Amino acid sequence: MGVAEVLELTSPRTQGLATxxxxxxxGVSRAALSRAVADGSVVRVRRRVYAASPLPPxxxxxxxxxxxxxxxxxHVRAALLSxxxxxxxxxxxxxxxxxxxxxxxxxxTVEVATRHGRGRVVAPGVVAHQHRSGDVVRHVVLPGTAxxxxxxxxxxxxxCAGALPLLEAVxxxxxxxRAGAVTLDALRSAAAALPGREGAARVRRVLARCDPACGxxxxxxxxxxxxxxxxAGWTTQALLRDLPGRVLRVDFCFAGAGLVxxxxxxxxxxxxxxxxxxxxxxxxxxxxxxxxTWADVVHDHRRVVAEVKAALACGTPSIHLAAGxxxxxx
Numbered sequence: 505m506g507v508a509e510v511l512e513l514t515s516p517r518t519q520g521l522a523t524x525x526x527x528x529x530x531g532v533s534r535a536a537l538s539r540a541v542a543d544g545s546v547v548r549v550r551r552r553v554y555a556a557s558p559l560p561p562x563x564x565x566x567x568x569x570x571x572x573x574x575x576x577x578x579h580v581r582a583a584l585l586s587x588x589x590x591x592x593x594x595x596x597x598x599x600x601x602x603x604x605x606x607x608x609x610x611x612x613t614v615e616v617a618t619r620h621g622r623g624r625v626v627a628p629g630v631v632a633h634q635h636r637s638g639d640v641v642r643h644v645v646l647p648g649t650a651x652x653x654x655x656x657x658x659x660x661x662x663x664c665a666g667a668l669p670l671l672e673a674v675x676x677x678x679x680x681x682r683a684g685a686v687t688l689d690a691l692r693s694a695a696a697a698l699p700g701r702e703g704a705a706r707v708r709r710v711l712a713r714c715d716p717a718c719g720x721x722x723x724x725x726x727x728x729x730x731x732x733x734x735x736a737g738w739t740t741q742a743l744l745r746d747l748p749g750r751v752l753r754v755d756f757c758f759a760g761a762g763l764v765x766x767x768x769x770x771x772x773x774x775x776x777x778x779x780x781x782x783x784x785x786x787x788x789x790x791x792x793x794x795x796x797t798w799a800d801v802v803h804d805h806r807r808v809v810a811e812v813k814a815a816l817a818c819g820t821p822s823i824h825l826a827a828g829x830x831x832x833x834x
Contacts, residue, residue, distance in 0.1 A: 507532050507540035511556050517650040519578045523585050524552040550586035551627065566600050566609045576600065577645045581652060583614040583630050590619045592640040592653035594633060595667060596676075598660040601645050601652060604679035605721045607672050607802075617655055633663075657685035658694050665695075665710035666703045671728050673710040678724040681716045688716055717741045722767045723755055726801050726808075730756070733809040735816065737761070746785040754786075761816050766795045 510530050515522045527537060537554070540546035549555050559582060560575040567573070580601060584591050593601050594617040596610040617635040639659035642651035655663065657680055664676040680686045691711055698704040713731060717740055718724050727740065742757035744764075756765040764786055768779065783793045794815060800808050 505531070506545070507536055507554075508545050508556050511546065511554065515555075517648065518585070519574070519581055519646075519649055520555045520557070521549065521578065521582055521585060522554055524554070527554065550582045553582050553585045555582075562612065566611075567603055567605060572601060572603055572645050574646055577649070577652070579612075580614050583616065583627065584652060586627060587616060587618065587630070587632075591632075592617045592655055594635070594655045594660065595663050598655045599664060599676050599679070601643060601654050602657060602660060602680070602683070602685060603645075604676060604683055604685070606679065607675040607721055607725060658690055661686055661691055662694055662698065662707055665707040666698075670710060670713070671725060674713045674728050675721050675724045677710055677714045678716075678718040679721065681714060682718060688714060715740055719755070720767075720769050722769045722798055722801055725805075726756065726765070726767050726796075729801070729805045729809055730812065733813065735809070735812060737816075738765075744786065744789070744791070746789060750785075752782060752785065758816060762791055763812075763815050764791050764793045765812060766793060767801055768795060768797050 507527065510527060510532050511520065511522050514526065514530050524537070528534070537546070541548055541554070546554050546556060547558050549559050559578055562575055562579065563573045565573070566576040580593055580597060584593065592598075593615065595615040596606065596608070597613075597615040599606055600610055612629050613631055614629060615631045615633065617640070618632050619634070635655075639656045640653050641656050643654040644651045654660070661677050661680050665673045667673075668676065677686075677691065681688065688711070691714075695704060695707045695711060698707060713728055715724075715727060718727065719741060723740065730738070737760050738756045738758045740756060742754050742759075744752045744754060744757065746752055754764045755767050757763075758765070766779070766783075779795065783795065786793050792815060794811060796808050
């Protein structure tokens with residue numbers, strides 16, 4: 505039986521990947537493997553990891569409503585197989601494998617946790633972090649495939665909180681909370697046991713900015729931006745009742761200023777007409793509404809914050825006519 509045939513029989517659960525040792529166990533000789541690589545019937549995709557074809561290209565988004573992209577899982581699986589049984593995905597890579605929405609996805613870099621005391625890992629596109637903790641689980645990323653070693657949800661959140669910029673770390677924590685993978689109490693308890701004053705303080709700062717009721721990545725980003733700008737006095741996911749008695753859920757409600765701030769991701773706001781109807785219903789009740797897109801919040805946040813602060817400072821609506829404008833007679 506040829507090497508390609510052995511691969512086809514032995515690697516369905518590993519997404520077409522097999523290790524050098526696994527192929528030898530299944531009767532493939534070193535000489536046969538070398539010939540297969542030389543003639544192109546088998547591809548060496550990572551050190552000591554083989555497949556019948558190159559790894560698939562990475563998609564634009566690694567995590568979507570449908571779950572984790574299979575191509576990304578294959579890239580991570582190949583990296584872990586090449587590093588041995590004690591390697592586990594960690595940080596952003598683990599967060600993506602858990603299926604959490606991220607502000608910045610890990611892209612082509614695979615972050616792995618290795619046993620403390622192991623020699624320095626050098627591999628293309630791999631960043632290794634040594635861990636003393638055994639906070640690792642076997643996680644099935646794709647149905648029908650073998651589980652991957654990944655840091656636990658709590659450990660993943662804490663690692664990201666200690667290493668990533670505040671904004672990205674809060675998004676990770678909120679996404680984990682929204683998915684039901686962790687609880688705020690569990691995160692706080694684990695954070696209290698962290699060694700090192702500086703690292704523990706970074707994690708506590710992230711957890712202080714978390715909101716288990718947060719509905720999306722965009723809401724997480726907006727909330728952190730508002731906190732950093734000194735804005736206060738809002739409620740997230742507030743329930744307001746309009747004139748016909750319908751209940752409207754709004755992203756940010758500044759009740760004292762009569763102001764609602766809505767942030768629109770493409771997933772939940774594909775219908776502008778419906779959003780206009782909501783805004784009109786809120787305006788009929790006396791609420792002022794500011795509505796922003798992903799591009800506004802992520803790429804033009806200074807303007808967004810300035811407009812929110814201006815609206816908060818303006819206790820009642822003010823109308824300023826441009827020079828030369830003549831109002832029409834009533």
